[in-house]
Amino acid sequence: MNEQQGFSVAGIPTIVFCIALAAIAGAFYVGMVSGPAPWMGLAGAGVMGVTALMLKGFFQVAPNEGQVLQLFGKYTGTVRHEGLRWTNPFYSRRRVSLRVRNFESGKLKVNDSDGNPIEIAAVVVWQVVDTAEAVFCVDDYENFATIQSESALRQMAQNYPYDAHDDGKPALRSHGEVINNHLRDEIQARLDKAGMQVIEARISHLAYAQEIAQAMLQRQQASAIVAARERIVEGAVGMVAMALDKLRQQGVVELDEERKAAMVSNLLVVLCGDRATQPVVNAGTLYGG
Template structure:
């Protein structure tokens, strides 16, 4: 079922006509009773319930709102034009907000692609674009958005690892844009049948589950230490090579291979050590 425009009239002109008819009939009734003395003129009072019934046809449409109309249970259309309107008094009306809304899921506990338990939550920005589908295709479209968004979040989280050891493999932590696009596609595919458009979706919370958080933190710290050591060793080797080249180029000292090895060892200990070194001054010759 797709949305279609409803038939209604501008409310201000209809209200003017309605008031004029009331005054005309009221004046005729009073004139007939007072001046003509005709008690049958009072029979005009039967029009009072009629005017009360016709007044039920007036309704207001707020900005960014649609009024879904039904005639004896049959969909009659949706009115989106703002302001005061008048339509068939037999129509029943249900307002549906067309404003952009946010939904933040609860923190879900799921297993990522590596089987690690994680906690994840997301924010979904959505808007009703088809009022007929939102009202008639699902029982409660707001509850439908909530349940299907969390279902899509679970499905998406199981497709990625929390953290990737290889930069070429996307993960939840390192490839945020790709993950958010995937989440939006998953949510939109589920909400399309409810007349809802997904404007944006993004992860708002991501962490390891509490029972493995400490172990994963230690693993991350170990990986960071290894990466830092690799960088330190790489820089230290370059500095040692530069020092030997400068000594040889400037003729400061001529070292044999054994002394070069000893110097390299000492420099690497100084440069790669995580604590301050205590130098030992050799007061004798170079070889003693």
């Protein structure tokens, strides 16, 4: 079922017409009182009844709002013209907001693609674009949007790992734009049947579940330490090589292989250590001690 334009006319001219009908009914009543003309009373009552019935057809349409019209249960159209309108008084009307709305899902506990339990939540921005589908294709379109968005969020989270173990594979924590686009597409696929459009969907909360949060934190700390140590060692090796090259080029001292090995060992200890080193002065020789 698709939305179609419903019948309505401007309300102000119709009010003027109703006032004119009321004046005519009053004239009939005056004529009945001034002279023996019972038919004038009946005509006045009829005109007044028509006027009262017409008054039931007035309704207001606010900006970014639609009025869904039904005639004895049959959908007849939607009115989106703003202001005071008039339609068939036998039409029943239901107000549907076309404004942009948003909600934040609850924190869902799901397993990522690696099987790790995580907590995840999202903010979804949406609006109704087809009032007929929103009203007649689902029972409660607002509740439908909430439940289907949480279902799409759960499905999406199961397709990605929390952390990226491979640079080429998207992850929940590191590839925000890819994840948000996928989430929006998943929600849109579910809300299309209800005449709703998803404007934006973004992850608002992401964390490991409490039962594994401490272990995962230790793993992240270990990974950070290993990465830092790797960088330190890489820099220290470069500095040692540069020092040996400078000593050789400037002829400061001639070192044999054993003395080079000792110097390399000492420099690496100094450069890679996480504590301040204490100098030791050797009063003898390298060979004699």
